[in-house]
Amino acid sequence: MDKIIIRGGRPLSGRIAISGAKNAALTLMPAAILTEEPLTLRNLPRLADVDTFGHLLNQHGVSTLIEGHRRGEFGRVMTIKAARLTTTLAPYDIVRKMRASVLVLGPLLARAGEATVSLPGGCAIGNRPVDLHLKAMEALGAEIEVTSGYVKATTAKGLVGGRIEFPIVSVGATENALMAAVLAKGETVIENAAREPEIVDLANCLNAMGAKIEGHGTSTIRVQGRTSLHGATYAVMPDRIEAGSYACAVGTAGGEVELVGADLATLGVVADRLRDAGLEVEATEGGVRVKHTGRIQAIDIETQPFPGFPTDMQAQFMAMLALAEGTSHLTETIFENRYMHVPELARMGADIRVSGRTAEVHGVARLTGAQVMATDLRASMSLVLAGLAAEGETVVNRIYHLDRGYEHLEEKLSGAGADIERVSDG
């Protein structure tokens, strides 16, 4: 199994290219199921999750053709064509590898009138049920049956527009609802919709495919159903979580980096909190510049749905705040078990106490390298960030988590001056 070795203490400099967003890619790919015409996605990141989604689409009979690069863009171009679906079953073997697989439910149901999708089950960060996805499909007229670990959704006469009011904000359920509603008969109103930039990216892509969606980016989304959608070419938005993660790398390692391709607007409150912690963050012509200006200062953070502070940045901020002057409080409100990095950071000398949903981070003057491993993607990244600052050698094990969400991680960081390499155990 591969591991990453980091020898810490080298400030970062230069440029780091920001890839297309994993969480946008994973909802744009299933959108291709909604039409028999090709959907060409540009700026698609090279990630294990994108490959897994490709396999899932292929087993539904959908073709995925990688067409190389486009000049001036980092990611790949993929043309996805769902000319004909050979099966509407999304099997356990693929869904268990990647929760986002559940995003085929809405598009399969809308296109084929039926879908049988394995329940994704829990994962390292929490229980993560899909009840809201199912309620949304029911609100559009689907009949749902859950048996033997599978959701079977059917609609005898096709989906019909309706009112969906989510009791809590869910990114995935909003995405599934949108993808089902675009082919439902009549109007759908989604209340308490997620407002994440990835939702806006999905809605923009669906509109480019002929859908009629309004209000995306607000809590109320209105969809006028269409009888069919057509093909389109669409560029995946830049990854705001990857950009935020490398900004935190400047926070732990020091130095100054331009995050090329990053979008300051979608970083939102993350940029504000980076500044509160003492970093300089400003837009450049090609992205965002982040500069270390002295010791990181303690701050308090509570994770919330967008436009609040993203849960997907909590672990990376914790690594940075572990080295801050003063005591920070981090409160995780989205997932019940998202502190798996705490004991690993402690092995590197961090002083963090968790009580219920809140972690109290007492800043220390230095961290020391250690053997560490994490059980999820962002937790793994927090260990890399700590390793960049730590004295001596840090070995991050189980890095397949990182490959789910960070394209060319070692190349990007070593290109900015970090001493980091991937080694294989054989």
Ligand SMILES: CC(=O)N[C@H]1[C@@H](OP(=O)(O)OP(=O)(O)OC[C@H]2O[C@@H](n3ccc(=O)[nH]c3=O)[C@H](O)[C@@H]2O)O[C@H](CO)[C@@H](O)[C@@H]1O
């Ligand atoms: C592929 C992708 O885009 N993943 C992101 C997506 O995950 P995902 O879409 O799974 O996250 P949700 O926004 O749905 O989850 C928010 C909360 O709602 C709960 N919930 C969700 C659905 C449901 O049917 N019932 C229910 O109770 C979840 O357990 C969680 O507590 O948004 C999360 C929150 O920003 C991010 O951390 C993930 O990176």
Ligand SMILES: C=C(OP(=O)(O)O)C(=O)O
């Ligand atoms: C939790 C994440 O992803 P997923 O929803 O795919 O598990 C993440 O990107 O941090």
